[in-house]
Amino acid sequence: MVAAVRIAPSASTRALNLLRTVQYTHPPSCPCHSNPNHHHHHRTPTLSEHVRRHMATPTDPSRQKEYAFEMAASSIRFGPGATKEVGMDFANMKAKRVCIVTDGNVAKLDAMKQAVEGLSREGIEFTVFDKVRVEPKDSSVKEAIAFAKPYNPDAFLAVGGGSVIDTAKLMNLYTVYPEADFLDFVNAPLGKGLPVTKALRPLIAVPTTAGTGSETTGTAIFDLVSKKAKTGIAHRNLKPTLGICDPLNTRTMPSAVHASSGLDVLCHSLESWTAIPYNERTPRPTNPIHRPAYQGANPISDIFSLQALRSTVKYLPRAVKDPEDFEAQSQMLLAATLAGVGFGNAGVHLCHGMSYPISSQNPGYKHAGYDVDHPIIPHGVSVAVTAPAVFRFTAASNPDRHLAAAEAFGVDISNVKRESAGEVLGEALADFLVKLGDQPRGLKDLGFQRGDIESLVEGTLPQKRVLDLAPNLNSELEGEKAELRALLEESMEY
Amino acid sequence: MVAAVRIAPSASTRALNLLRTVQYTHPPSCPCHSNPNHHHHHRTPTLSEHVRRHMATPTDPSRQKEYAFEMAASSIRFGPGATKEVGMDFANMKAKRVCIVTDGNVAKLDAMKQAVEGLSREGIEFTVFDKVRVEPKDSSVKEAIAFAKPYNPDAFLAVGGGSVIDTAKLMNLYTVYPEADFLDFVNAPLGKGLPVTKALRPLIAVPTTAGTGSETTGTAIFDLVSKKAKTGIAHRNLKPTLGICDPLNTRTMPSAVHASSGLDVLCHSLESWTAIPYNERTPRPTNPIHRPAYQGANPISDIFSLQALRSTVKYLPRAVKDPEDFEAQSQMLLAATLAGVGFGNAGVHLCHGMSYPISSQNPGYKHAGYDVDHPIIPHGVSVAVTAPAVFRFTAASNPDRHLAAAEAFGVDISNVKRESAGEVLGEALADFLVKLGDQPRGLKDLGFQRGDIESLVEGTLPQKRVLDLAPNLNSELEGEKAELRALLEESMEY
Numbered sequence: 006m007v008a009a010v011r012i013a014p015s016a017s018t019r020a021l022n023l024l025r026t027v028q029y030t031h032p033p034s035c036p037c038h039s040n041p042n043h044h045h046h047h048r049t050p051t052l053s054e055h056v057r058r059h060m061a062t063p064t065d066p067s068r069q070k071e072y073a074f075e076m077a078a079s080s081i082r083f084g085p086g087a088t089k090e091v092g093m094d095f096a097n098m099k100a101k102r103v104c105i106v107t108d109g110n111v112a113k114l115d116a117m118k119q120a121v122e123g124l125s126r127e128g129i130e131f132t133v134f135d136k137v138r139v140e141p142k143d144s145s146v147k148e149a150i151a152f153a154k155p156y157n158p159d160a161f162l163a164v165g166g167g168s169v170i171d172t173a174k175l176m177n178l179y180t181v182y183p184e185a186d187f188l189d190f191v192n193a194p195l196g197k198g199l200p201v202t203k204a205l206r207p208l209i210a211v212p213t214t215a216g217t218g219s220e221t222t223g224t225a226i227f228d229l230v231s232k233k234a235k236t237g238i239a240h241r242n243l244k245p246t247l248g249i250c251d252p253l254n255t256r257t258m259p260s261a262v263h264a265s266s267g268l269d270v271l272c273h274s275l276e277s278w279t280a281i282p283y284n285e286r287t288p289r290p291t292n293p294i295h296r297p298a299y300q301g302a303n304p305i306s307d308i309f310s311l312q313a314l315r316s317t318v319k320y321l322p323r324a325v326k327d328p329e330d331f332e333a334q335s336q337m338l339l340a341a342t343l344a345g346v347g348f349g350n351a352g353v354h355l356c357h358g359m360s361y362p363i364s365s366q367n368p369g370y371k372h373a374g375y376d377v378d379h380p381i382i383p384h385g386v387s388v389a390v391t392a393p394a395v396f397r398f399t400a401a402s403n404p405d406r407h408l409a410a411a412e413a414f415g416v417d418i419s420n421v422k423r424e425s426a427g428e429v430l431g432e433a434l435a436d437f438l439v440k441l442g443d444q445p446r447g448l449k450d451l452g453f454q455r456g457d458i459e460s461l462v463e464g465t466l467p468q469k470r471v472l473d474l475a476p477n478l479n480s481e482l483e484g485e486k487a488e489l490r491a492l493l494e495e496s497m498e499y
Numbered sequence: 500m501v502a503a504v505r506i507a508p509s510a511s512t513r514a515l516n517l518l519r520t521v522q523y524t525h526p527p528s529c530p531c532h533s534n535p536n537h538h539h540h541h542r543t544p545t546l547s548e549h550v551r552r553h554m555a556t557p558t559d560p561s562r563q564k565e566y567a568f569e570m571a572a573s574s575i576r577f578g579p580g581a582t583k584e585v586g587m588d589f590a591n592m593k594a595k596r597v598c599i600v601t602d603g604n605v606a607k608l609d610a611m612k613q614a615v616e617g618l619s620r621e622g623i624e625f626t627v628f629d630k631v632r633v634e635p636k637d638s639s640v641k642e643a644i645a646f647a648k649p650y651n652p653d654a655f656l657a658v659g660g661g662s663v664i665d666t667a668k669l670m671n672l673y674t675v676y677p678e679a680d681f682l683d684f685v686n687a688p689l690g691k692g693l694p695v696t697k698a699l700r701p702l703i704a705v706p707t708t709a710g711t712g713s714e715t716t717g718t719a720i721f722d723l724v725s726k727k728a729k730t731g732i733a734h735r736n737l738k739p740t741l742g743i744c745d746p747l748n749t750r751t752m753p754s755a756v757h758a759s760s761g762l763d764v765l766c767h768s769l770e771s772w773t774a775i776p777y778n779e780r781t782p783r784p785t786n787p788i789h790r791p792a793y794q795g796a797n798p799i800s801d802i803f804s805l806q807a808l809r810s811t812v813k814y815l816p817r818a819v820k821d822p823e824d825f826e827a828q829s830q831m832l833l834a835a836t837l838a839g840v841g842f843g844n845a846g847v848h849l850c851h852g853m854s855y856p857i858s859s860q861n862p863g864y865k866h867a868g869y870d871v872d873h874p875i876i877p878h879g880v881s882v883a884v885t886a887p888a889v890f891r892f893t894a895a896s897n898p899d900r901h902l903a904a905a906e907a908f909g910v911d912i913s914n915v916k917r918e919s920a921g922e923v924l925g926e927a928l929a930d931f932l933v934k935l936g937d938q939p940r941g942l943k944d945l946g947f948q949r950g951d952i953e954s955l956v957e958g959t960l961p962q963k964r965v966l967d968l969a970p971n972l973n974s975e976l977e978g979e980k981a982e983l984r985a986l987l988e989e990s991m992e993y
Contacts, residue, residue, distance in 0.1 A: 073578020080735070081799065082787065084567020090787045097696060097788045202591060241574070293576065293584045294591045304833055305575065312802050339798055 069289040074303035075296055078346045079210070079221045079245045083339060088116055088211055088251040092123030095160055098207055098246075103131040104158035106149070106173040108139060111165040116213050116254040120164050132156055137165065137172045140364075140384075141227040146172055147187065150179040161208040163245070166266075167217025167384075170210045171225035174243045177205045190238045192470055195229055200294045201240040210245040213254045215324075215338040216266025216385060218273060218345015220248030223298050228365070234467045235361035239298050244349075250342050252335035260325055261374025264441060265385035267321040267337055271437075272388040273344040274314035277306055277351035279399050279406055280474040299352030301474055310347035314413045316340035322441055354475035355395040355492065360387040362464025368452035373443050382451055389438060390445055393431040394495035398488070400427025402476030435499045447498035455497070462489045563783040568797035569790055572840045573704070573715045573739045577833060582610055582705055582745040586617030589654055592701055592740075597625040598652035600643070600667040602633065605659040610707050610748040614658050626650055631659065631666045634858075634878075635721040640666055641681065644673040655702040657739070660760075661711025661878075664704045665719035668737045671699045672719075684732045686964055689723055694788045695736040704739040707748045709818075709832040710760025710879060712767060712839015714742030717792050722859070728961045729855035733792050738843075744836050746829035754819055755868025758935060759879035761815040761831055765931075766882040767838040768808035771800055771845035773893050773900055774968040793846030795968055803841035808907045810834035816935055848969035849889045853987065854881040856958025862946035867937050876945055883932060884939055887925040888989035892982070894921025896970030929993045941992035949991070956983045 082090070095103055103124060107117055112135040124131050134152045138145035153161075153176040163173035179185060181203050188196040210220035219225075223244040226237040258266070283301035290296045302310075317340050323333035364387040369380045400407040404423035407430045412418045414433035421429050438444045445451050453461070465472070472478060472485070479485045576584070589597055597618060601611055606629040618625050628646045632639035647655075647670040657667035673679060675697050682690040704714035713719075717738040720731040752760070777795035784790045796804075811834050817827035858881040863874045894901040898917035901924045906912045908927035915923050932938045939945050947955070959966070966972060966979070973979045 073576055073581045073584075075574060075576040077574040078572070080569060080571040082567055082569040083797075083799075087567045087787075090567075093786045093788070097694075097786070099696075200591075202593075292587045292591070294587070303577075305577075305837070308802055308806050308837075343799070343802075 067288040069287065071283050071286045071289050071296070071300065073296070074283040074300050074305070074350070075241075075293070076303070076305045076350050077223070077241045077244065077298070078349065080247045081221060081250060081342055082247060083250045083342070085251060085253045085335070087249050088119040088254060089123055091120050091162065091209055091211065091249060092125070092127040092129060094209060094247065095124060095129050095162070095207075096127040098160065100129060100160035100207065102156070102158045103129055103160050103162055104153050104156055104176065105131055105133045106137060106161060106163045106169055106176060107133065107135045107165050108137040108169055109135055111135075111169065111213055114213065114254075114257055116211060116251070116257075117164050120162060120211060124162075131162075132158070134176075137169045139166070139168045141168050141172050143187065143227055143229050143231070146175050146227050149176050152176070153180050154183055158206070160206055163208065163210045164213065166212065166214040167219040167226075170212065170217070170219035170245070171227065171237070173208055173210070174219075174223075174225040174245070175227075175238065177208050178238065178243060181205050190240070191229065192236050192239060194469065195232050195234060195236045195467070196238075201242040202294070203242070205242055207246040209247045209249060211249045211251065211254065212338070212341070214258060214262065214266045215255045215334070215341040216269040218270070218341050218343075218349065220245055220250065221342055221345035222349030224349065232467075234464075235365065236467070239470070241298055248342065250338050252331065252338050255334055255338050256328075256331070259374055259376075260328065261372065261443065262383075263334070263337070264321070264325045264374075264443065265372070265383035266341070267317060267324065268385035268389035268438075268441075268444075270313060270337070270341045270344045270385075271317045271321070272356045272385075272392060273348040273353060274310045274317060274340075275392065275396065275410060276353040276356055277302060277344070277348035278310040278314065278410060279396065279403065279476060280352050280354050281402075281476050283351075286473070297352075297470075298349060299470060299474060300350065302351045306347045306351035308347075309343045310351065311409070311413065313340045313344035313347055314410060316343070318414055318437065325441060352471060352474040354471050355399070355478070356388040356392050358468040358471045358475070359391050359395075359461065359465050359489070359493065360384065361468060362461045363387040363390065363448070363451070363453075366453075366457065366460060366464060368454075368457070370445070370451040386445065390448060390451065391492060391496040393435040393438075393499045394492050396434060397427040397431035397495070398492055399476045400430060431499075438499075447496055448493065449497045453497070455494070458490055458493045461493050462486055465489050561782040563781065565777050565780045565783050565790075565794065567790070568777040568794050568799070568844070569735075569787070570797070570799045570844050571717070571735045571738065571792070572843065574741045575715060575744060575836055576741060577744045577746075577836070579745060579747045579829070581743050582613040582748060583617055585614050585656065585703055585705065585743060586619070586621040586623060588703060588741065589618060589623050589656070589701075590621040592654065594623060594654035594701065596650070596652045597623055597654050597656055598647050598650055598670065599625050599627045600631060600655060600657045600663055600670060601627065601629045601659050602631040602663055603629055605629075605663065605707050608707065608748075608751055610705060610745070610751075611658050614656060614705060618656075625656075626652075628670075631663045633660070633662045635662050635666050637681065637721055637723050637725070640669050640721050643670050646670070647674050648677055652700070654700055657702065657704045658707065660706065660708040661713040661720075664706065664711070664713035664739070665721065665731070667702055667704070668713075668717075668719040668739070669721075669732065671702050672732065672737060675699050684734070685723065686730050686733060688963065689726050689728060689730045689961065690732075695734040696788070697736070699736055701740040703741045703743060705743045705745065705748065706832070706835070708752060708756065708760045709749045709828070709835040710763040712764070712835050712837075712843065714739055714744065715836055715839040716843030718843065726961075728958075729859065730961070733964070735792055742836065744832050746825065746832050749828055749832050750822075750825070753868055753870075754822065755866065755937065756877075757828070757831070758815070758819045758868075758937065759866070759877035760835070761811060761818065762879035762883035762932075762935075762938075764807060764831065764835045764838045764879075765811045765815070766850045766879075766886060767842040767847060768804045768811060768834075769886065769890065769904060770847040770850055771796060771838070771842035772804040772808065772904060773890065773897065773970060774846050774848050775896075775970050777845075780967070791846075791964075792843060793964060793968060794844065796845045800841045800845035803837045804845065805903070805907065807834045807838035807841055808904060810837070812908050812931065819935060846965060846968040848965050849893070849972070849986065850882040850886050852962040852965045852969070853885050853955065853959045853983070854878065855962060856955045857881040857884065857942070857945070857947075860951065860954060860958060862948075862951070864939070864945040880939065884942060884945065885986060885990040887929040887932075887993045888986045890928060891921040891925035891989070892986055893970045894924060925993075932993075941990055942987065943991045947991070949988070952984055952987045955987050956980055959983050
């Protein structure tokens, strides 16, 4: 290459020319410069060093690494009592027909009362769909869509947990695309994964749990029963216009729900913080519309993820133990939203990937404190149960980040060696889960046996979108399976 | 009051009822619970303590304090070379006629070349307005609007610094409101301060300086010549759809421009970090559309402001000293954007308030490194010159935050008393400015004399929107004047 020879007169012209020359043949925000994963590099490489280091990068676009990241999040309003304002919000945006989406339980709560009163006060016409299924299936989603299409609302309001908000996003999408086939937008390879090019209608989300962060993301998750897989649709255009985070609405959660939804927040923040860096992801998109929302860790998602982790460690135990601790509950709602912005722009990986088969292959476990008539492994429990093993495994990819996470758990890391990062973080996590109380100490406590592992591995493999972001994971199928098997074995008991 | 008597059976019902009872008679997110300013309170008050503490709050809405905050920011794409993608972005949003907004200098730079090539490649029709005035006046803004209206574009693209992006926001606003009077949306009391209720057209902003953060905010600043005041229009709907932060575009800044725009970032982050908390602001809006973007410090803006401060302290000196230090330049562009999100949702206060008369009453100073034919005090220089005095003054309002800021400058605060927070931060700031080099050591170096102070005070007073967010400032006019006078006197020399 002749780039180093093309030195122009002034330093800045030279720099510009060099960078222009190399920008599409190597990742210009390369890890040796600006990746926080590599902050042990202190000296800045010169431009010609920069060029030399990356000469070997492939020119085939599908093998080229990403060079940019894009950060998008819903507007967030946070304040106790803010639910009352939602009628004025719809009036301000001149909405005339609103479809309220909720489920049978939330329909009876004060959050819904406030929302309905708010719309009524403004004289806005609305209808209520209260049949959202917790852990939606494609069939329940299609039923919801069938409800929305003929009503043809000009705006949506979701009041509930992640299942409600996700269902509302899908009702919005298919109302705007009435002719589309359901699989058109579903994540590839299960669906066609088409990008959403139209603007959707305004959607305001009012979360009643502090967990999924769905009020800030463009992701909607459901069971695709025909393919026996948990999958979803993910595109920035799906994200709500506004999330109204009203801590009065999460006071109604029982303690066990505080705990399990808080563990979802914990894993959102840890997984997005440790996901592969955006500039290690391939392929580089040829059109920005194909840049995924789950793009890997980046300097902005990092800020959200780490802050959410710190808050969760501090406030989740308090929120679980004391139903009067309104500060801790409020902070957990904020942490859930911050973690939502973090993982909504970076992604999650192994804990979430394995959680789907863990929940759906439940051998009969019924989590304490859940007043339901059937076995249930709450989502947060199913993600957290593998966390100690997962972060022991991923630490080698980036010991500094794993040490920083351990520090967030209160570990004094000043004398911890980098090679012990995984051990230390795994132990901090296990300790946190044990102290939180009422948590299974591994898959065994959920009723799984060694003989179930193969089936859990097979159920994890279709989660390509999240496994692609897992650091340290073998890219060959057999190697990947062996690693998942080892992680699940290690998660039998902690 | 009988609230404490209305205890209902279960703890959670009781809590809910109590909170419902009190939520509109006191700020529910009251400082004693969740305000990070008050983290020296460790015990959580019980609900009945909470109720008792706030019984005395006034019920007149105009005197009630705010209870919620709202966080909104443009989507941000960050990556070297990302400017190239802008044509595809407009094609993806089906834009057919784009108005490109820039200034005569930027028009010649590579950023514009990339943008124009991007649009041409996609076959999108566009026109270029390249007459943006640096530090826009109402007359220059009106000229720009007059250009945009008949072209009636379906989208806007701003390529340039803050003046260009701000002008593009105003062109967009008045194209969507062609019949509006110019003063309709201008901040009260100079204008009518009407809220923007219509959605504006898509605006993509490509910053070529690392300073204003305008690519993420809903604020546009200009000189209202008839009223002899710097003012603007601020509403969330003005914010760009997308900011494309391409560090290749800031390489062309001369070292002196790196320095002064970086000082703007420094003050954005310090001022928003120390602004009054959102829940101390009055009045509580009766409709969410009246909640200002400059709403005071809040838990989300805090994250951005503190991170931007840390990055600026670390990278600005490197970016100024070494034109080859691409990592530092990239990090400063990111810091400018993060600070933009921070102050765009929290606001700025005294440094910015006083900077406007300092710049406009310039006695004849011409900043080194600015190749212009007239005197100039760059915006960043005019904000930073009062910073040591300002933060010495504001520290009493919140010593912990000022100590945290001093720590970001590398000061070991472990043995610093809270009452010395202002002294320590003021000194750290002065030291930073001196070491950065080529900065005036006070107003005296800019040519101001003691006799000019009264006129600077008078020029600061109309900046109500930012002065309202200044912590510790006397609310009576005479007291406020005396404090501004003292701050300016102290800023004569540092």
